[in-house]
Amino acid sequence: MTVKSGFMLDWSQAALCSGCEATQGCCGRKTTTGQFVCFCNDGLHDKNCKDRDRSKWRTITGLGAAACGVIFLSACLLLCLTRSLFQPHPPVKVEKFLLDYRTLTTTRYTYNDITKMTKKFKHKVGQGGYGSVFQGWLSNGTVVAVKLIEKSHNDGEEFCNEVATIGRIHHVNVVRLLGFCVEGSRRALVYEFMANGSLEKFTNITDVGHWVLRKRLYDIALGIARGIEYLHQGCDQRIIHFDIKPHNILLDHDFTPKISDFGLAKSYCKDRSSVTITEGKGTIGYIAPELFYGNSKHASHKSDVYSFGMLLMAMVGLKEKIGPADGSSSEAYFPQWIHDTISNGQKFEGIGEDKDEMVRKVATIALWCIQWSPIDRPCMKEVIRMFESSTSNLTMPPKHFCHAIQPDYMIEALDSSSTYSGY
CATH class of the missing domain: 1.10.510.10 (Transferase(Phosphotransferase) domain 1)
Incomplete structure (x- = not known):
């Protein structure tokens, strides 16, 4: 073929060009590398203007998700801190007592242990001066009496007296304290069970x-x-x-x-x-x-x-x-x-x-x-x-x-x- 003016162009990227034009871009080729490009309205160039838009939205979405994650983690941290500040703690006197008597041989139970022990406080056997008394069972089958302290005076002094005094005494004519529980504002005492009551x-x-x-x-x-x-x-x-x-x-x-x-x-x-x-x-x-x-x-x-x-x-x-x-x-x-x-x-x-x-x-x-x-x-x-x-x-x-x-x-x-x- 004879060309009278201009020069002969061999275009092999027709499919890419049609895709570029379909996304309202203008197809062309880099003069330095000869690589096909799609010139978009915002001045950016890529194979497809929509691909560029998708990339931009992916970036925006990723940044938004990251921001939401930071906000969520901050909220969780704030909630945990708030619960820690407002959760009932043992009175200062009780906390000091527990530090002073760390060598007590009496078993310390969790509140969950007390709940299981008493079968969710099912068998009430009496009412004491500071709370209710329930029948319970240790894991080995031993029957016990659990006093759940509901009323406290003098910043837990009666609880400290009970554990410090009876916890160290072993005499046939003094009731035996088997364990205790201090968890937040919850306190309980576990005694040997007295079948004939008071x-x-x-x-x-x-x-x-x-x-x-x-x-x-x-x-x-x-x-x-x-x-x-x-x-x-x-x-x-x-x-x-x-x-x-x-x-x-x-x-x-x-x-x-x-x-x-x-x-x-x-x-x-x-x-x-x-x-x-x-x-x-x-x-x-x-x-x-x-x-x-x-x-x-x-x-x-x-x-x-x-x-x-x-x-x-x-x-x-x-x-x-x-x-x-x-x-x-x-x-x-x-x-x-x-x-x-x-x-x-x-x-x-x-x-x-x-x-x-x-x-x-x-x-x-x-x-x-x-x-x-x-x-x-x-x-x-x-x-x-x-x-x-x-x-x-x-x-x-x-x-x-x-x-x-x-x-x-x-x-x-x-x-x-x-x-x-x-x-």
Whole structure:
């Protein structure tokens, strides 16, 4: 072919050119390399203007996704930080206690462990002073009692007292603490299970409860005395319980008594004669008069001796069962009436001949324990000696009693229909 003007062009990229023009581009060739290009409206050139648009949108989409990811991660971090700041934590006193007592042999459980142990708190067995008590089972099948603390005072002081005191004690007449749980604001205590509950239900006026108590009166009273004596003399430091009463004496399957609930307990060195307290501790009807009426801020182990004496009175002295036949006991101070009855050699109404001597012995020991002045009260070692001696060797104490406490006042806790568990 002859070309008269211009030059001959050989175009082999027709397919690419049509594609470029279809995307509103202008096809051409780079003069330097001879490479086919598609000149787009924005001045950019590529094989296809739409491909360039797609690349641009991919870039925009990628940057947007990255920004969303950063925002999402920031939100998650902020949420975690917020939860950490506002999640309930153990009180400072509890946290300090856990640091100080890291060597405790008592097992620490998680709240999830407690939930599984109690089968989601299915079997409630009682209501304690600070929360509910549930029956539970350890992984080895051991039956336990779990106290879920729902009310807390003094920044968790009662919880710390319980774990620090009972967690280190091993005595046949003191309930055993098997473990505890501290998780946020949740706290729980795990004890050995006491099949017969608290002594309180056996000091009521029912014939069955009264018969069981009379049958085992001596053994139960002596066991409680030995437990208190161990707290006062058998530990490294002297421990004052401050709340000895029927509710806080638990009975196992064999009716062995065990002291429980150490939330008010205080410990101090044995070379000191007393411990400083900031407020009265105990339960009305069992609290020592020097703690309730006096202005003294010092308490000694003799406060527990008084409470033990009133507990013995509750065990042998319910006026509904052994009070005067004419019903006049409510008009006179009950210990005064018991003192007169024993001193005059009279019989207690409602007590069989086989139990009369034992009741008189326990009542006499109780009268010694509830002397008004702490100096006049025996220590628990002397109380045990009284139990182990014959009745004929016991002398009657003077009538130095707390006349301000009336009988109904004394047994106020016994008349309650509470399901208090004692833990």
